[in-house]
Amino acid sequence: MRRWEYVIRRLALAVLVLVSVSVITFLIARVVPSDPAAAWVGPRPTPEQIAQARRELGLDKPLYVQYLRYVRALLRGDLGVSVKTHQPILRDLKTYLPATMELVLFGMLMAITIGIPLGVLSGAKRNGLLDHSSRLVAIAGVSMPTFWLGLLLQLLFFGKLGWLPLGGRVDRSISLYNPVQQITGFYLVDTVLTGNWVALKDSLVHLILPAFTLATYAIGLTIRMTRSTMIEVLEEKYIVAARAAGLPERTILFRLALKNAIIPTLTVLGLSFVYSLTGAILVEVIFSWPGLGTYVTNAILNVDFPVIMAVTLVVTVFYVFINLFLDLLQAALDPRVTLG
Amino acid sequence: MADVLVCVENLHVRFRTYAGVVHAVNGVSFDIRRGETFGLVGETGCGKSVTGLSLLRLVPPPGEIAAGRILFNGEDLLAKSEAEMQRIRGRRIAMVFQDPAATLNPVFSVGEQIMGIIRHHQAVGRDGARRRAMEMLEAVGLPEPERLLRAYPHELSGGMQQRVMIAMALSSGAELLIADEPTTALDVTIQAQILALLVELQRSRRLSILLITHNLGVVAETCERVGVLYAGHLVEVGRTPDVFQAMKHPYTQALLAAIPRPGSHGQPLPAIPGTVPSGLERIPGCAFHPRCPFVMDVCRAEKPPLVSVGEEHTVACYLYPQGDCHLHGARA
Ligand SMILES: Nc1ncnc2c1ncn2[C@@H]1O[C@H](COP(=O)(O)OP(=O)(O)OP(=O)(O)O)[C@@H](O)[C@H]1O
Numbered sequence A: 001m002r003r004w005e006y007v008i009r010r011l012a013l014a015v016l017v018l019v020s021v022s023v024i025t026f027l028i029a030r031v032v033p034s035d036p037a038a039a040w041v042g043p044r045p046t047p048e049q050i051a052q053a054r055r056e057l058g059l060d061k062p063l064y065v066q067y068l069r070y071v072r073a074l075l076r077g078d079l080g081v082s083v084k085t086h087q088p089i090l091r092d093l094k095t096y097l098p099a100t101m102e103l104v105l106f107g108m109l110m111a112i113t114i115g116i117p118l119g120v121l122s123g124a125k126r127n128g129l130l131d132h133s134s135r136l137v138a139i140a141g142v143s144m145p146t147f148w149l150g151l152l153l154q155l156l157f158f159g160k161l162g163w164l165p166l167g168g169r170v171d172r173s174i175s176l177y178n179p180v181q182q183i184t185g186f187y188l189v190d191t192v193l194t195g196n197w198v199a200l201k202d203s204l205v206h207l208i209l210p211a212f213t214l215a216t217y218a219i220g221l222t223i224r225m226t227r228s229t230m231i232e233v234l235e236e237k238y239i240v241a242a243r244a245a246g247l248p249e250r251t252i253l254f255r256l257a258l259k260n261a262i263i264p265t266l267t268v269l270g271l272s273f274v275y276s277l278t279g280a281i282l283v284e285v286i287f288s289w290p291g292l293g294t295y296v297t298n299a300i301l302n303v304d305f306p307v308i309m310a311v312t313l314v315v316t317v318f319y320v321f322i323n324l325f326l327d328l329l330q331a332a333l334d335p336r337v338t339l340g
Numbered sequence B: 001m002a003d004v005l006v007c008v009e010n011l012h013v014r015f016r017t018y019a020g021v022v023h024a025v026n027g028v029s030f031d032i033r034r035g036e037t038f039g040l041v042g043e044t045g046c047g048k049s050v051t052g053l054s055l056l057r058l059v060p061p062p063g064e065i066a067a068g069r070i071l072f073n074g075e076d077l078l079a080k081s082e083a084e085m086q087r088i089r090g091r092r093i094a095m096v097f098q099d100p101a102a103t104l105n106p107v108f109s110v111g112e113q114i115m116g117i118i119r120h121h122q123a124v125g126r127d128g129a130r131r132r133a134m135e136m137l138e139a140v141g142l143p144e145p146e147r148l149l150r151a152y153p154h155e156l157s158g159g160m161q162q163r164v165m166i167a168m169a170l171s172s173g174a175e176l177l178i179a180d181e182p183t184t185a186l187d188v189t190i191q192a193q194i195l196a197l198l199v200e201l202q203r204s205r206r207l208s209i210l211l212i213t214h215n216l217g218v219v220a221e222t223c224e225r226v227g228v229l230y231a232g233h234l235v236e237v238g239r240t241p242d243v244f245q246a247m248k249h250p251y252t253q254a255l256l257a258a259i260p261r262p263g264s265h266g267q268p269l270p271a272i273p274g275t276v277p278s279g280l281e282r283i284p285g286c287a288f289h290p291r292c293p294f295v296m297d298v299c300r301a302e303k304p305p306l307v308s309v310g311e312e313h314t315v316a317c318y319l320y321p322q323g324d325c326h327l328h329g330a331r332a
């Protein structure tokens, strides 16, 4: 099968990318003027304690030995230990990564369900009222700074209207009386699995503002991309032919034209998914969302390099797999695309 | 006249562009009878496609039908609502286009496209639509319809693509097929096959065809009657042999001058001195007068009406006696 050959080739390439990224982050961690051993020991260390820590952490060995150790640990699924909290990073990620993924995926869902229909309709009725307003939304979404929008939304929906909570994943009362049982780490999934409907509703309410803040850029991009490709596609002869065949406008726009127009939009969406993983850093801080962003922000402030490296690797893995997924999806949607 | 299926009366189509108003079709009248192939010929830009699209009320913006009547089975299509038109398109009037590769949707399989149309127009389920689609593909001479349903447009040759388009167009029982240069984009041998197919379908289904082309050889082989269009004006209408052998209008004469005899394949239009008017400026009188070798004063002053010059043969030209003047087909 050609498709499998292609996937295997891409996976081999992915390994290469991961190795390079790990080498680079590893080197940066060693070049930066901060002493992990000092961080490991804590405040006011004695020289003996530091020397002891250097031995424990293997910092007394040559660089390449350190790197090989690091990689060997990685291959065993051991991402190392935070120099600050001394917690295994893998265990931290198991709680923080699902929180971020839930936020990002919910944001992507918003981008798809808001951005694509608006893009289709404004492309179909160019220069109409909807087109002008959705273009305004698109430009605002792409250009508005995340932190500013986030604060603005908090001010409006929490401060003025009191409709939505300020931050966090669930209310304190929920954590006390209807705690979410961790199964997948995705609250929307876990609450459904355990039938905890109060917590489901509460986590949904908590998701809206941060997810929307995170998704505004993707929403704007999706509207603009879908609109411009729709305009192009609607000029095509097969659209005239579909009209001549008497097919209804709804079918023409949302099926016949959209399947052609959506391919570039999906690429953009996939890439903004990856950017959202890093964009989440800011949003999580604003909305006190206990996710990867909050985790890595603390790590950066504490110069906690094992954590920074681990998060970088995780984001890289996502980047590589999303790209592969996008290429496969494109080939599945467009029969003219050949993989290779 | 019971055998008239379509009657176009005094059709005017214009495009409001930034450069000004383009008069693409200027008072065209003709009729198409049940079971006949009516040819519409003329140089590029003379308004053939716009006339064809008018019959489906699909003139693209900024174009609009400014005046006229289009009677289909005696009902005025221009008076119908958009919803009523949607039930006519594909079901009673269908259309095939010049470039089959661009007219098929590249991301849907042949089966998805043809079955989508069948299921929209007919009360059939998946299996029924599938059976009907295979019947149609066989009817247009495509082998292995089963396999073809799964194929994508780019996997087919140009001739096969056009056959698929014809199958799609006729899948819901249209009485009129508008074929806009259906063979222009194809190889010469394939052209002949597609034309033969159209003639065969026309006979077996008692179909009426409006065949739009600038290839006079195609007209000679397939059309019972033909109308000659010049700059949005119909200058001559008649039975194909009459128009080809006893052409009356100076433009028709110039068109046919370089062609040895009807029946010759693939003749392009010969060059005629002067340029085709753009449609932006309105030429007073006869639109052809600036290029006409027989131009008279009256030609510059007033638009010539269609006059009868033989049985079912009319021409818009002052060279012929103006007594028995009538708009051809306008008395339906
Ligand atoms: N979208 C448009 N905008 C402005 N003018 C148009 C448009 N489409 C057609 N026209 C005008 O209508 C006239 C007739 O066009 P039409 O496409 O009917 O020509 P045609 O006879 O089919 O030519 P061809 O043989 O090249 O297909 C053209 O001369 C052009 O000026």
Ligand SMILES: [Mg+2]
Pocket: B048, B049, B050, B180
């Ligand atoms: Mg044309």
